[in-house]
Amino acid sequence: MTSRVGTQSPRSLSDKVWERHLVHQADGEPDLLFIDLHLVHEVTSPQAFDGLRLASRPVRHPELTVATADHNVPTTDIDKPVADPVSARQLEVLTANCEEFGITCYPMGHANQGIVHIIGPELGLSQPGMTIVCGDSHTSTHGAFGALAFGIGTSEVEHVLATQTLPQMRLDTMAVEVEGDAPGGVTAKDIVLAIIGRIGTSGGMGHVIEYRGPAIRALSMEGRMTMCNMSIEAGARAGMIAPDDVTFEYLEGRPHAPTGRMWERALDDWRSLGTDEGTVFDKTVTIDASQIRPHVTWGTNPAQVVPIDGIVPDPSSFAEPAEREAAARALQYMGLGAGTAVRDVAVDTVFIGSCTNSRIEDLRAAAAVLHDRHVRPGLRALVVPGSHPVKAQAEAEGLDKVFLAAGFEWRQPGCSMCLAMNPDKLAVGERCASTSNRNFEGRQGRGGRTHLVSPAVAAATAVAGHFATPEDLS
Amino acid sequence: MKPVTVVTGRAVPLDRSDVDTDQIIPSDWLKRVERTGFGAGLFSEWRDDRAFVLNQPEYAGATILVAGPNFGTGSSREHAVWALLDYGFEAVVSPRFADIFRNNCTKQGLLPVEVEPALGRALLDAVVADPSLELTIDVARGSVEAPAVGLTGSFSLDEFTRERLLNGWDDIGLTLRHGDDITAYERTRSPWLPTATGIAPR
Numbered sequence: 001m002t003s004r005v006g007t008q009s010p011r012s013l014s015d016k017v018w019e020r021h022l023v024h025q026a027d028g029e030p031d032l033l034f035i036d037l038h039l040v041h042e043v044t045s046p047q048a049f050d051g052l053r054l055a056s057r058p059v060r061h062p063e064l065t066v067a068t069a070d071h072n073v074p075t076t077d078i079d080k081p082v083a084d085p086v087s088a089r090q091l092e093v094l095t096a097n098c099e100e101f102g103i104t105c106y107p108m109g110h111a112n113q114g115i116v117h118i119i120g121p122e123l124g125l126s127q128p129g130m131t132i133v134c135g136d137s138h139t140s141t142h143g144a145f146g147a148l149a150f151g152i153g154t155s156e157v158e159h160v161l162a163t164q165t166l167p168q169m170r171l172d173t174m175a176v177e178v179e180g181d182a183p184g185g186v187t188a189k190d191i192v193l194a195i196i197g198r199i200g201t202s203g204g205m206g207h208v209i210e211y212r213g214p215a216i217r218a219l220s221m222e223g224r225m226t227m228c229n230m231s232i233e234a235g236a237r238a239g240m241i242a243p244d245d246v247t248f249e250y251l252e253g254r255p256h257a258p259t260g261r262m263w264e265r266a267l268d269d270w271r272s273l274g275t276d277e278g279t280v281f282d283k284t285v286t287i288d289a290s291q292i293r294p295h296v297t298w299g300t301n302p303a304q305v306v307p308i309d310g311i312v313p314d315p316s317s318f319a320e321p322a323e324r325e326a327a328a329r330a331l332q333y334m335g336l337g338a339g340t341a342v343r344d345v346a347v348d349t350v351f352i353g354s355c356t357n358s359r360i361e362d363l364r365a366a367a368a369v370l371h372d373r374h375v376r377p378g379l380r381a382l383v384v385p386g387s388h389p390v391k392a393q394a395e396a397e398g399l400d401k402v403f404l405a406a407g408f409e410w411r412q413p414g415c416s417m418c419l420a421m422n423p424d425k426l427a428v429g430e431r432c433a434s435t436s437n438r439n440f441e442g443r444q445g446r447g448g449r450t451h452l453v454s455p456a457v458a459a460a461t462a463v464a465g466h467f468a469t470p471e472d473l474s
Numbered sequence: 475m476k477p478v479t480v481v482t483g484r485a486v487p488l489d490r491s492d493v494d495t496d497q498i499i500p501s502d503w504l505k506r507v508e509r510t511g512f513g514a515g516l517f518s519e520w521r522d523d524r525a526f527v528l529n530q531p532e533y534a535g536a537t538i539l540v541a542g543p544n545f546g547t548g549s550s551r552e553h554a555v556w557a558l559l560d561y562g563f564e565a566v567v568s569p570r571f572a573d574i575f576r577n578n579c580t581k582q583g584l585l586p587v588e589v590e591p592a593l594g595r596a597l598l599d600a601v602v603a604d605p606s607l608e609l610t611i612d613v614a615r616g617s618v619e620a621p622a623v624g625l626t627g628s629f630s631l632d633e634f635t636r637e638r639l640l641n642g643w644d645d646i647g648l649t650l651r652h653g654d655d656i657t658a659y660e661r662t663r664s665p666w667l668p669t670a671t672g673i674a675p676r
């Protein structure tokens with residue numbers, strides 16, 4: 001790793017954020033970083049709170065901590081008791097822990113409740129230049145604001161609760177330059193899938209990725225969050241995008257965003273965060289957005305992906321023996337034959353949701369495809385908004401009616417079929433077009449087969465019954 | 475955490491790359507609020523297949539898992555580490571670990587043994603060929619050995635983590651020694667930074 005500390009040489013966005021959070025630094029030790037915001041959910045926190053109780057430690061900064069229920073919550077009948085007693089217990093334990101330790105909590109049904117990575121940005125809590133952690137790997141989402149945001153395990157959750165700091169080894173920097181203009185119909189999801197397809201599931205390991213270039217600047221905040229969200233699928237600990245006017249416009253007026261004089265001071269600071277001209281990254285990848293098409297995964301990791309115009313690859317076409325084997329096993333699990341055209345693959349279920357693609361813009365994109373159209377008979381289709389505010393906004397715009405008229409189910413917010421901890425699951429062998437981020441074996445239910453796509457492709461696929469883009473429908 | 479110095483034992487070969495934490499411990503198991511009892515859920519979907527390596531009697535009682543590259547990708551769930559430990563594993567050997575998984579391992583005293591790809595391959599082959607083969611992993615020396623077949627090599631671990639494992643140090647305890655630094659830092663934080671309670675700074 002190149003030495004970057006304490007010099008006047010040009011610095012990257014991630015270095016700037018790292019350096020302003022140094023609490024303690026010593027040779028041969030990890031840096032001790034201060035954490036500005038700690039997001040908590042029901043799955044990775046109970047054992048951490050237990051640890052605090054055992055050691056009689058308080059939460060050092062309850063006011064820098066916020067909790068919500070998301071992974072476990074049902075998406076129907078949320079006014080009734082949770083049917084699964086184990087899930088119900090975990091949800092109760094979260095609420096009780098937050099009460100005991102003085103932490104703000106948005107439990108199931110609360111007007112602010114939603115997927116943890118949706119509510120941080122929407123409440124204005126995720127801001128440029130911050131350090132943000134959560135016991136969840138998709139914490140990388142918040143990097144879209146120019147924050148250094150990464151997932152941690154339960155021991156680290158306990159560490160942050162107790163000390164508001166985290167010992168971390170310095171990460172290397174990686175620039176992903178996305179040049180040119182993405183063609184119409186190509187979304188942030190397609191760009192990030194194309195990047196992962198290129199660099200692989202370990203391409204970003206040990207690195208913070210900074211997404212740069214005109215195609216990134218052209219993205220909305222929602223699109224940028226989709227990009228940063230999936231950084232972890234390329235193995236990167238975090239993804240970041242330098243804040244700009246798009247960022248500031250999104251933040252202004254949000255409940256926790258600064259106001260008045262503080263807003264002006266914050267803006268001055270935020271504008272200084274971008275990577276300096278002449279900064280050398282540890283690794284650089286360049287990709288041409290104008291060549292990207294809508295993408296669909298065919299395998300059981302997000303790097304096993306092709307453009308929708310493509311075919312399911314032949315395992316023997318891979319150079320590495322490990323990749324060949326992984327591809328063969330994936331095809332078997334997915335029930336797909338090499339050479340099949342992606343558009344010829346029929347699906348049973350369409351899921352629009354998850355912290356990757358359940359923000360208002362995602363729902364608008366899907367609804368735009370579904371106007372005056374209907375889901376293919378026999379196909380199950382559900383929309384799970386990322387949060388109650390997203391759901392309320394969508395309903396105010398009448399999107400719920402569009403989805404319902406098209407034959408989609410309109411659900412309550414949560415992680416839902418992204419990881420199938422609640423009753424929303426695929427059955428064995430069921431095939432799903434999903435806007436989520438992981439197509440791992442069993443991710444959406446034991447034996448279920450997941451194909452990752454953008455919201456627009458998910459909607460078009462629901463209508464066609466097989467993989468399709470909106471342009472394919474007419 | 476208990477100190478980890480030397481792990482000696484037989485090994486299970488898991489010849490797959492990109493073993494993600496959803497496979498190590500499927501999401502159904504994440505609803506529990508305890509830290510114990512996850513061993514039964516370890517690789518539970520793969521274990522339904524009688525041919526799966528963990529179901530082979532000759533590998534029963536092994537304490538080392540030898541896997542392909544990119545082990546522990548995906549979800550940050552520390553439950554994956556708890557499940558491996560609860561099942562009886564003390565070390566995992568792989569040419570490459572996902573970052574969060576490796577961190578979680580070292581917090582719990584499960585040894586992540588990152589070896590050169592060629593050594594990883596040789597160890598996998600050796601353990602497949604002889605399920606009774608004993609491996610010895612020495613944390614202080616950073617070595618991996620299978621003397622019976624003449625295999626010996628090293629694994630990478632940063633010095634700080636090595637010391638922490640050898641001494642069984644608790645991270646929170648280590649950090650609290652810097653309590654004054656934390657307090658000093660807190661006084662320098664920008665006034666516009668948000669809190670989760672109350673209203674936005676003006």
Ligand code: SF4
Nearest residue numbers: 138354355415418419
């Ligand atoms: S939506 Fe999926 S990926 Fe996102 S936090 Fe929930 S379970 Fe994790």
